[in-house]
Ligand SMILES: Cc1ncc(C[n+]2csc(CCOP(=O)(O)OP(=O)(O)O)c2C)c(N)n1
């Protein structure tokens with residue numbers, strides 16, 4: 106066995122765990138660890154310009170790769186700056202390990218310089234947290250942290266590391282723990298066979314079934330099984346916002362995503378359905394609208410690895426606790442073994458769904474006439490065309506996020522990257538950077554707004570230092586568009602602080618960091634600018650697209666209504 | 680309905696705050712809380728009494744189970760169980776009241792564990808209603824201070840909560 110200091114053990118463990126990048130920012134309490142990183146070459150550290158960006162980079166990487174993202178920050182302000190990113194990851198069940206420096210253990214509790222009880226601060230927004238009590242515990246604690254972060258329903262894990270735990274003078278035996286066991290933590294595996302049989306019975310006898318698939322299908326790598334099941338029974342598939350890409354959107358069975366700004370057909374279909382097969386979703390309030398009016402005719406089958414998700418907001422008639430992949434495969438198995446009874450015809454159901462699709466076809470938005478300000482929707486569609494629908498698409502939060510989700514079409518999992526549960530403005534840019542670093546040969550496109558981008562634009566400097574060529578599409582409506590939309594609808598267009606005065610000259614701003622920016626105002630300019638932007642995968646380009654600030658996101662569910670109660674445009678409603 | 684949820688908890692720093700934090704974070708209510716070590720030095724036993732309909736109790740137990748530090752959990756109210764609480768109470772004991780307090784304590788099978796010329800300290804164990812009844816009975820005499828442990832409980836019969 107080798108003798109290593111605590112700090113060297115951390116660096117070494119990260120290597121042994123297969124971590125390629127960590128994202129972070131140094132400071133007093135973390136300096137021993139930084140020194141250890143300096144003396145090795147396997148783990149690459151990316152120096153951000155704000156710790157929040159480090160967490161979002163790790164998060165973006167985790168969503169794209171399915172592996173935990175790793176963050177390193179110092180105590181006090183370093184750790185508190187990471188809080189928003191930890192909360193973002195927690196809400197969307199993203200695996201992340203956050204290593205926080207801490208003041209020396211002898212000083213804890215004395216309000217020492219840069220002391221914050223970060224374990225306490227983050228307690229409600231982590232899956233679990235650890236404080237290192239002895240340097241020799243470092244390998245096992247880190248292994249537990251990675252295991253907990255990435256298994257079951259994933260989530261962020263904070264590891265608090267007092268400075269004396271990493272002191273270079275003291276050395277301990279190190280070996281990489283291949284496996285750890287926790288007696289109190291056993292993530293669900295296979296579902297209950299009897300429950301699965303009930304689910305299959307219901308599925309094969311329903312007249313108006315829908316699948317409702319969430320992020321759990323993506324993290325649980327169950328897209329294939331889900332797709333098989335949908336094909337086998339010819340089921341309509343709706344994914345949550347987190348589940349986008351879990352089922353190919355170019356499949357005719359895909360109805361898109363439901364909820365507040367979800368597609369007309371998915372909201373109608375879910376409301377009218379007689380059976381909802383929920384997989385890895387949490388039926389959150391942005392989907393259900395008023396829960397008491399949710400799916401009045403449907404029975405609910407709910408598959409989830411996390412039992413606390415089941416019957417939390419919506420009562421499940423058939424709860425199944427288990428990993429999505431295993432449960433769906435068992436369903437396929439049982440279907441295969443059945444006598445091929447006369448299947449219930451879904452023709453009427455599909456006719457109804459196609460009717461809803463036809464109702465809205467061609468009516469979703471009005472593209473801009475020549476010379477007119479561009480519509481954000483058409484910009485997203487144009488980006489979809491030029492990237493052939495297989496870019497990594499990252500968003501910030503606001504109208505542009507919804508437009509990106511509505512008009513980019515995803516055929517694979519892990520390509521739609523967006524802060525859904527917390528809705529964190531500022532998330533997008535660093536998340537895109539985290540992805541691009543690990544997927545340099547792919548297009549990574551950020552759809553952002555001038556509001557969101559300004560929350561994390563300091564990271565241009567990080568892109569410059571490490572050469573991270575993301576493509577930034579700024580849907581610039583010179584306003585906090587989503588806020589403005591609500592003010593138009595609910596506050597008689599009193600635009601309290603939802604405008605953006607004194608916007609920077611984005612071209613100059615971008616050029617100051619040595620990158621190229623292109624400004625676009627009209628439809629005529631768009632295609633050439635996109636050609637330029639996406640010509641190579643090795644250049645950061647910032648496309649400042651001035652879009653119509655009056656545009657609203659539709660459909661939009663009516664507050665407190667059922668899923669089917671929607672505004673369809675400024676003048677139409679269901 | 681009132682439920683008594685009892686659990687084995689990793690004897691780790693921060694474990695208790697995670698349990699308590701969960702209750703406030705998710706708007707669950709805690710009526711009493713009792714924690715102490717067990718015969719196994721790596722485990723504490725924590726018992727909480729709470730109120731809620733079936734849906735709320737299901738959520739409470741599921742979320743508690745989700746905490747990494749919670750090793751095992753039982754809702755004692757689901758089966759036959761024994762529930763006990765210990766209370767120390769100081770009451771005014773002067774003149775005729777001294778005899779009255781003594782008599783009432785005997786009826787409740789309580790013990791007077793400390794005595795001054797003007798105050799008795801009474802120790803009483805039982806379920807919560809019994810303790811409440813004793814306090815009511817003492818009210819006319821004058822209750823000066825109350826210290827209750829909160830409910831602790833255990834299932835009846837062969838069932839055990841262990842690893
Ligand atoms: C950190 C944070 N603060 C506030 C909000 C509330 N909020 C949601 S959308 C939005 C406006 C976003 O503006 P912009 O990025 O320009 O996007 P747009 O809606 O104009 O497309 C705001 C302020 C938020 N989601 N996150």
Ligand SMILES: [Mg+2]
Nearest residue numbers: 554555584586
């Ligand atoms: Mg905007």
